[in-house]
Amino acid sequence: MKKILITLLIGLVSMDFFANIELPSIFSDNMVLQRNSKIKIWGWGNPGEKINIVASWNKNDTISTKVDRHSNWSVEIKTNDNKNPQRLDLYGYNHIKVENILFGEVWLASGQSNMEWNAAAGITKGEEAIENAANKKIRFFQIPKRSSKFPQQELTANWRINSPETMQEFSAIAYFFANKLSKDLGDIPIGIIGSYWGGTPAEIWIPKNKFKKDSILQKAVTKLPKEPWGPNEPAYAFNAMIHPITNYKIAGVVWYQGESNTSNAEYYQNTFKELIYSWREVFNTNFPFYYAQIAPYDYGQDNFNGVLVREAQRKSLNIPNTGMVFTGDVGNPKDIHPRNKKPVGERFANLALNLHYNKIDKEYYGPLFSQSYSKSDSLIVEFSHAKELHFINNQSLFEVAGHDSIFYPAEAVIKNTKVILSSNKVNNPLWVRYAWKNDAEPNLMNEENLPASGFLEKIE
Missing domain, CATH: 2.20.130.20 (S-adenosyl-L-methionine-dependent methyltransferases)
Structure with missing residues (x-):
């Protein structure tokens, strides 16, 4: 028995x-x-x-x-x-x-510290934002920081309802994005998955198999310094913080990252392209991918590393179904973590409302370089998204260069959606650039007072 x-x-x-x-x-x-x-x-x-x-x-x-x-x-x-x-x-x-x-609508918010930054860490009008976090149709799923050499199946997290207590611990930009999106879509529930890690380069967010086929990615990784605050090995954050959720249906991605790629800025355009396409591949959908252009910051006066990352981001707009948030007017050249997060989150929402949901007809971009050409003794630069183009001060941030590639300041006059440039130091200009310094704060605006993106272009 x-x-x-x-x-x-x-x-x-x-x-x-x-x-x-x-x-x-x-x-x-x-x-x-x-x-x-x-x-x-x-x-x-x-x-x-x-x-x-x-x-x-x-x-x-x-x-x-x-x-x-x-x-x-x-x-x-x-x-x-x-x-x-x-x-x-x-x-x-x-x-x-x-x-x-x-x-409702489910979005993935990812990137590094400016996406991770929450209201509890200190943001502009943070106490007011925390107190007003009352929309219970906003839900947060915050993925903890983890790294892994191999793709993982599971992670430890749970969904939390928006409240003053939960909102202040989540990405401030993602919250402001979700709050505006919910209201403007007619009180629709918004689920935000937060997967971010301050100080991390883009390479650790890309699947490992992409590095085997891409020699440029391989070179980019060799230029990443080892830092005490996070990994620099390819795919380590992707494996632990993205791979476990790739079967979960999402509407799209909002991304704020790039500051940690100033060490290998010359490769960032290729790296960023691979990240976007690889995520669409593993999620098996061509979702919208919206990203913030990194804000002005003094990375050093002896380099153009921050400018080069911003330029790579501007040029990445040629990737289908992408959109860029302009941040040149809401940064802080002395602080790599600007605290004015609400405009960035709401500009992300305006991108989605215009481009994905077709809900509002409102300018969502700052002026973008369209083309440049010589005419008589002047150089003409044309812009798109340039209704009511204007300067907010008299300083010209335009420069031109000839065959010697030495740039000189150019006088600038606005005519409709064009800027007419001239310089008595360059007889035959071949190049034009605008706001071409790491900490340059753009002063060329459109009707919505959105700032132009800096650029470097060859004259046609």
Whole structure:
């Protein structure tokens, strides 16, 4: 009899140990699922175990699946635009319930410290922003800082409802983005996944397989210094902080990074391109990728490293379905972490509202270089997004150069969407540049008082 009881106990313990189905932590109470979409739900369990999934928004259609021999399972389910909180029940040998689910727009916010910076760390009018953080339809999923040599399946985090207590610990830019987006879309729930790490270069956010095929990426990595505050090894942040969520349906990405790539700025345009395309590949969708151009900052007077990163970001606008937030007027040349985060977050929202949701018809860019050419004794520079083009002071930040590549200040006069330049020191100008210093604060604005991006271009 004693042997029989021991055998039964061992069997019960074994069944309990191996039978439990599991969900990744991103499927937790208070989550936001992308509305009107086909989403993937996945997890783990005992090989051969049958799982029944019941969604409150589709109670008449139970979805069934089996755990495969590798202990994995996944199903696809459609969401709608129901505005009421929903529930998900999963039945295997155990029962999992996920409650207070909202359907809305899900965005991934990533990058380095300027994206990571929260209201508790100190931002312009931070106390007011914290006090007014009352929209409970905004939900945060903050991924902890982790690095790994190999791609991970899971991470430890949970969804949190927006409140003064939770908002102040999350990315301030991402919060302001979500708050404006929610209001302007008609009180729609917004889920923000925060995956950021201050001081990190772009290379650690790119999948490892991309480095095997790209010699420029390989060279870029060799110029990254080792720092005490984070990894510099290729893919280490991607593996631990992006890979585990690549099956989760998102609307798009907002990105603020580049300061830590001033050490290899000449490679940044290629690096950034690879990051964008690789993320779209692993998420299996051509989502919008919106990014902030790094703000003016004194990286040293003996280099153009900050300018080169900004230039790479400007030129990255040729990648389809991208958009750039201009920050030249809200930076702090003496502080690499400018505290005026609200305009940046709301400019991200304006990009999404214009380009992705087609909800507002409002200028979302600062003046952008279009073309340049010589006419008589003058040099003409044309701009797009240049309605009511004007200077906010009399200082000219334009320079021209000839065959010797020595740049001289140029006098500038605005005519409609053009700037007419002249210099008595350059007879045959071949090059033109604007705001070409690391800490240069642009003074050329459009009707929305958005600043022009600096640039370096050859004259046509």
